[in-house]
Amino acid sequence: MCVACDWAPHFERFGLAVAKASGPSRRSVLRAGAAMGAAAAAGSLFRASEVLAQEASGPADFVFHNGPIHTVAGPTGVEAVAVTGKTIVHVGDKAGALKLAGPKTQVIDLNGRLLLPGFVEGHTHPFLGAFLTSGVDLQLATKKDALDAIATYAKEHPTGPIRGFGWRVDMFPPEGPTRADLDAVLPDRPGFFFAIDGHSLWANSKALEMAGVNRDTPDPIPRFSYFVRDQKGDPTGYVLEVNAVLSLVNAIEPISGAAMAELLEGWLPKAAAAGITTVFDAGVPPVGGDEGALIALYAESEKRGVLPFRVVASCSVKGPPIDTAVAVLKDVRSRVSTELVQVNVVKVIGDGSQGGYTAWLNAPYADKPDSTGGSPFTVEQWHQLIGAVDGAGYDVHVHACGERTAQVALDAFEKAIATNPPRDRRHAIAHLVYVEDADNARFGKLNVTAQFSANWSSADPDTLKNMRERLGEKRATNMYRTKTVLKEGGRVSFGTDWPAAGYFSTYKPLDSIEVGVTRQLVGQPDAPVLVPTDERLTVEEAIHANTLGAAYQLRLDDKIGSIAVGKLADLIVLDRDILKGDPHDIHKAKVELTLMNGKVRHQA
Incomplete structure (x- = not known):
């Protein structure tokens, strides 16, 4: 299921300048600390936003109001949020937020839309995702569907290796996919296709041949990362775990x-x-x-x-x-x-x-x-x-x-x-x-x-x-x-x-x-x-x-991770309130605005 493993041999060495070390600014953290300290002394969370806003340079850049605001870990019933620079400077009443507005402030009427903190992905693989999901999409219902998709893709891309991603183990018996099925639709060109769990590969005979994988090829990690074999000891085309997968992929189509x-x-x-x-x-x-x-x-x-x-x-x-x-x-x-x-x-x-x-x-x-x-x-x-x-x-x-x-x-x-x-x-x-x-x-x-x-x-x-x-x-x-x-x-x-x-x-x-x-x-x-x-x-x-x-x-x-005074302005606006209504419709919600560090990164 997880794909974060040793993909090294698949990638050629390349020269790129590495970013110089530089510590992040701590101004917003110190400002937040001062604001929250003042809030504690005054006994008011909303007072904290006033303190922080006074220290902010100039008026707010954004004010959000007139819609549900889910702070995740803060107060409920929040009417408005204000952002200056990278920092959230107000979480509270609408009047207080609008006081921070200036001529250039973007006052965003949520009009019933939901304001949330930006999503934090606790485990993902952007590089591998961008790489593995290129090629033919095999997230289909049956083996026949997958083979038909491969055949169609091969006709549309008449030269070079064919690669893809997304086949599921339930398309095949427990012993897994075989090269024979692939050979029937892809007899003369190498083809290799990643499983949807990212842990295994389906390869045709030409791919195995190009990689030099045969009955005499040792398994990289016996019983963990290996080439599945038939009763004669010949590889079936089912390749498990990254070490074995890479030995095949790297021989066919390295990427720069x-x-x-x-x-x-x-x-x-x-x-x-x-x-x-x-x-x-x-x-x-x-x-x-x-x-x-x-x-x-x-x-x-x-x-x-x-x-x-x-x-x-x-x-x-x-x-x-x-x-x-x-x-x-x-x-x-x-x-x-x-x-x-x-x-x-x-x-x-x-x-x-x-x-x-x-x-x-x-x-x-x-x-x-x-x-x-x-x-x-x-x-x-x-x-x-x-x-x-x-x-x-x-x-x-x-x-x-x-x-x-x-x-x-x-x-x-x-x-x-x-x-x-x-x-x-x-x-x-x-x-x-x-x-x-x-x-x-x-x-x-x-x-x-x-x-x-x-x-x-x-x-x-x-x-x-x-x-x-x-x-x-x-x-x-x-x-x-x-x-x-x-x-x-x-x-x-x-x-x-x-x-x-x-x-x-x-x-x-x-x-x-x-x-x-x-x-x-x-x-x-x-x-x-x-x-x-x-x-x-x-x-x-x-x-x-x-x-x-x-x-x-x-x-x-x-x-x-939450909407609070002094935190960084990582905020998103959804076109609907997913906290209400049918949870089966959550995936239909559209992200209409994404702020990260107080800057617009997406706007529908």
Whole structure:
């Protein structure tokens, strides 16, 4: 499901200037502190906005009024919000906001539309999403549909390799797709197609031949990243996990850094139109072994004024050796540090996915009783890695689809907390397809954020059939227990994990919020509801997970994630109030305006 892994060999080394380190301005933080201090002395939140407005240079740039304002964590009944520069300077009554208006102030009549804080994506992959989703779209109903789409695309693009994204495991039997099916529609040109979970590949015979993959080719990581083989030992065309996938893709169609930058910048306006104002990039493809080279592209976009969101990026550890994790993070941080782009997290690729039997389980797969999946790390290495990163003062973000991975990660966090000096920790574990009862309660006790891709948690055909067959009844009827974590006192954040997906691939937070509330396929009120049905969130809880919950995870909750005086002006206007009405219509809401740092990044 998660795709943040070792995509390095696919990318050629390229030379790009890396942004020089520069610390972000702390003026707004200091101003906010002074304002809130004055507010405390005066006993009035609205008084704080008056203090801050007096310190702001000139009149407000924006005033929003005459519509519902959901602050997420502030007062209710707010009538208006005012913004000066990058900062929210008033959250309160309409009269007070209009007092701040000047001749050039944009006074925005919401006219019943909803004002929200900008969405904070707690786990996503902009570079990989822009790259993987190019080519033929295979998010279709059947294998025949996919093969027809490939044949049509090949006719329209008569030269070169054919690539695509989005096929689902429920199109095929448990042994997966085969090259023979592809060969029938693509006999003479190489073709390779990424699964919708981003963890596996479907390749034809020509692609295998070009990559030199045959019965004598060793598997990169036996039983974890490998080439599925038939009874004779020949590769079937089904390729699992990134190491094996890359050995094939890199041999056929490497991509340049310039092309990657172009793909990213083509997506940036779409992110702004979706209301995204902050992302956690949960793993970039290291270029020539250097993750910083790709992360620096964000900084280059920022220099050109086209980056519409702030970025917290991570450095990934996908397997041994583990002793360089802190040094690598420090190195990238020293080279890429700007106002909008920071590198603060070590990402641990803890296991794979249930779809490919590579998620690490406590009990065997129901339909593969000789396997519990696996992890790239031993238990001892888990403790060493997390202990070292935690001891150095950095946060860890773990990919954990299997319950064993979540359990071992929590154990390692618990040990690190007991061993290392006290500090403000913001560790997170992502995906959490199934978690044991006792471990759900540990998120709150250890203050580890439970990071969910809520858009996976629908009762779609893949979940109802394949996941049930793989996990068995107990686990398959207790997946994605978001509400349980909240009830146990834990913190929750949302992030789509785009382009990876359960059943459909989306980068839009509104899609994820809807599924988190309904546990049904988007826009289908008559579709089955994923059990347990009492794990459905309220709309308020889901919005919190995609704003302040994710902001806390990223250490940005003092600056963004809610509408409050002194916070940065990351705001969006929706064409409807999603807190009212049918939650199955949440995905229909249109983002009409996106502000990030007080600047218009999208306007419908």
